[in-house]
Amino acid sequence: MYIENLKVVDCTIRDGGLMNNWNFDDDFVKTVYKSCVEAGVDYMEIGYKSSEKAYSRKENGPWKFCDEADIRRIVGDNKTKTKISVMIDIGRIELDAIKPKKESAIDMIRVACYVHQIDKAIQHAEHCLDKGYEVCINLMSVSKVIEPDLDEALRDIAKSRVQTFYLVDSFGSLYSDHIESLMAKYTTALPGKQIGIHAHNNMQMAFSNTITSIKCGATMVDATFLGLGRGAGNCPMECLIAFLKNPKYRLLPILEGIQKKVHPLEKEIQWGYHIPYMISGSMNEHPKDSLEWMDSDNRNDFMSFLRKMHDKEVLE
Template sequence: MYRKEIKVLDCTVRDGGLMNNWQFSDDFVRSVYNACVEAGVDYMEIGYLSSEKAFDRNVVGPWKFCKDEDLRRIVGDNNTSLKLSAMADIGRIDLEDIPMASESLLDMIRVACYVHQVDKAIELAHHCMDKGYEVSINLMAVSTVNERDLDEALADIAKSRVPIFYAVDSYGSMYNETVQHLVRKYKAAMPGKEIGIHAHNNMQLAMANTITAIQEGCTYLDATLLGLGRGAGNCHLEILVAFLKNPKYRLLPLLQTIQDHIHPLQKDIDWGYHIPYLVTGALNEHPRSAMKWMDSERKNDFVAFMKEMHDYQ
């Protein structure tokens, strides 16, 4: 699968922070950063760009905001080939909260939106581009969107200046055929734009779906160390790097950080494949109900959860 145009994006801290409110130690974030640098990873998504009005710093850690002083504490001037990314959610950041790229350590801003927010996502993405950033739009929960609404959204994005658009399996509900259909649809509707893949692992298909996306021409590949991410987690970065067979990427630094920081975290955070996440993925449901169940004393009562979800249906 060696293709020089492929870019690997680590989102361990950004997506993993959904499991602990981004309360990572500096040592943890610095270790992930150093591992990405040494492993030759192309981008590290170090967190979110959010408005201070939208979130309480007593509740969420600094990687929900990605202020320059916090970034510099970890990466210095980032005199490396690794590019830094942050995600911006529609409705949770104001335009004035985004500094000029020339005054920021961030290289890329990825705008996350739902289908009814595409017009606002394009506006924010253009604003970020005008400030000098690389930009993508990540359309979330696409597995719940009807074809007509999706076609309208893609037509709007096709007319925009935004160069990168992501196929996102928010609920971990997609099979290979779905990913194939979606990527082909995106490429046909938006010729000239690069397509990325962000897969969740509810049915243990995140890596398989990423491979399918690569075969269909996706060039931006999201992954996290040991799959750390919301609920069932993401495509595993270490598996992806081992699979790509690209000499620019190195596996050993990733394994060192997994051994020292990620694997020990499993004592405190239950991410990754668990039956409740399988159930929500199979039902094409948001994982919030499974995450709540996993935090309860009934976490291993899989039958009760399945029955509850069917009642919910």
């Protein structure tokens, strides 16, 4: 499927960091960066940019904060075609701490928000835009947003100067019908803007939902090496690159990063499809209960987890 203006965004470190508090060593991050550059990946999201007033350095590694010096240690002056992205959360960053683009190795700042924060997200994004960055807004947990609220958010985005808006399946609960319906709504409400997709793999739908989004007009697509990410993980980069068959991208460097760093990490941390994540996804619930369950000694007691989640349907 050849789509000239498609952009692939690697989120391995940023989303994967949710599983190890962003404690990747430099060699790991450098390997992912080198793989992205050689594979032709358009953006590498290297972490969250956060304030130390919001998060402790003791509990979180450098990629929760993305200091300029830390990024430079990995990418130098980044004289490559792969742009560097960071994500910010509303209320976890002081906007004044963001330098002008010309003093930063960062190219794109993505603002993650819930629907009630959309005005703040636009303010944050336009602030970064004015400092010279590419920006985009990722509206999380859309599977819980009722239509009037979503329509209002889309009207606000349409009026803003923000050029890119993301469909985010935070709970891994969306099937292809949902994706088609939401993509139709997004593209209709936001003519001339770029739509992105960020999928989770609770129900083994992340890659398929990414393809569906592309068919529906998404031109910015998130993926991670071997699907590394919170809980069930993300759309696997290797599947996406193999699917695209676009000469701009190469699979072998992705496999190199997986082979050297990401696959060996499976011995230390567990992510990917597991029954508790499937249950929370299929029930359209936040993965926090399934993540807790997977961290407990009961992780393989799938029946009890289903009963716990269905506690109000006692005759199930």
